[in-house]
Amino acid sequence: xxxxxxxxxxxxxxxxxxxxxxxxxxxHILSRGRNNSVCSTSSxxxxxxxxxxxxxxxxEETHPGTPAEDIVAPVVAVAGNQRPRLILKxxxxxxxxxxxxxxxxxxxxxxxxxxxxxxxxxxDLELDHKPPTREALLPDMARSYRxxxxxxxxxxxxxxxxxxxxxxxxxMLYFTKGYDQSLEDVLNGAVFDEDHDxxxxxxxxxxxxxxxxxxxxxxxxxxxxYLPCNKILGLSKLARIVEIFSRRLQVQERLTKQIAVAVTxxxxxxxxxxxxxxxxxxxxxxxxxxxxxxxxxSTMLGVFRDDPKTREEFLNLVxxx
Numbered sequence: 001x002x003x004x005x006x007x008x009x010x011x012x013x014x015x016x017x018x019x020x021x022x023x024x025x026x027x028h029i030l031s032r033g034r035n036n037s038v039c040s041t042s043s044x045x046x047x048x049x050x051x052x053x054x055x056x057x058x059x060e061e062t063h064p065g066t067p068a069e070d071i072v073a074p075v076v077a078v079a080g081n082q083r084p085r086l087i088l089k090x091x092x093x094x095x096x097x098x099x100x101x102x103x104x105x106x107x108x109x110x111x112x113x114x115x116x117x118x119x120x121x122x123x124d125l126e127l128d129h130k131p132p133t134r135e136a137l138l139p140d141m142a143r144s145y146r147x148x149x150x151x152x153x154x155x156x157x158x159x160x161x162x163x164x165x166x167x168x169x170x171x172m173l174y175f176t177k178g179y180d181q182s183l184e185d186v187l188n189g190a191v192f193d194e195d196h197d198x199x200x201x202x203x204x205x206x207x208x209x210x211x212x213x214x215x216x217x218x219x220x221x222x223x224x225x226y227l228p229c230n231k232i233l234g235l236s237k238l239a240r241i242v243e244i245f246s247r248r249l250q251v252q253e254r255l256t257k258q259i260a261v262a263v264t265x266x267x268x269x270x271x272x273x274x275x276x277x278x279x280x281x282x283x284x285x286x287x288x289x290x291x292x293x294x295x296x297x298s299t300m301l302g303v304f305r306d307d308p309k310t311r312e313e314f315l316n317l318v319x320x321x
Contacts, residue, residue, distance in 0.1 A: 085269065086271055086272065086302040134180055135173070141168075141169035142168075144169075145169055176248055178246065181247075182244075190233065190236075190237050194230065196228050196230075197270075198227075199227055200225065200232065201225040202225075204223060205238065205242050207221060207246045208247075209246040209247065209250045209252075210249050210250065211281070213251070215249070217281050218252065218280040218295075219278065219279055220276060220279055220295075222242050222274065223318040224238050224259065224263060224273070225272070225273040225318070226263055226270075226271065228269050228270075232267065233266050233267050237266070241262045241266075252278050252297050253297050255276060256274050256299045257299045260272045260273070260301055264302075271301055271310065272301045273299070273300050273304040275296065275297070275318055276298070277295070278296075279293070279294055
């Protein structure tokens, strides 16, 4: 049986195969190997073998020192022929360190955290500290851009560059506005009870992001599919989920996984599939300068990972004109 472990105890290959959850302080490591997925069904007919196995399987093995509440509950069996739901088990606490492993900041900061008493923004772990509003960053950012212009040998006081530092700072805040958004704010109650268990696909969602390695753009399109379990998500919310995570400093691989995890958190479907196709300006404008190259990444959870027919149906819909 599968079990979860602390990040510090996982090998590089295990980390690479684990879903990155740094943007989801409530969700702990999602244990999912190629042969041990979070949620699986034997076919797309809606009849799940997991519902039967769940009654006869042994309790999940736990790693010493891992709290029981940290274990991911991969399947929630439901009555009749309904599909099992794919759920990320949440827990706001962080396991205590025994002193033998390096500490990893995994706990979301709160107003009681020293040095953060006046902070109003703590849902995200990607930034260590944030002012009450992001606009408060503008003066320091503008000064930094002015220094950058001088470092390039330019004259920041010439007519064409006088207001460039401020404009660049405002543009960067817009490019990274996803830091100001959370999944709860974006969903805004647009999760509806609906007796629908067939695939929902929204494809070719435009995506613009910033490469965290070179601070240059990458852009492309995102296709999302999920199999509902009596809950559906407003279609525009899928596009807004893409906006949350693309409007941050990113790598495409992590972006793909974050979108899939967000949809899972929103409606607990039987499975989620995300495919992202991107063009990276760090490969086009610099380095190898391959202007026609595209990068395709995918994340398959639940039945999309375990059932080849379901995965094939999704890919056919995504690739159809």
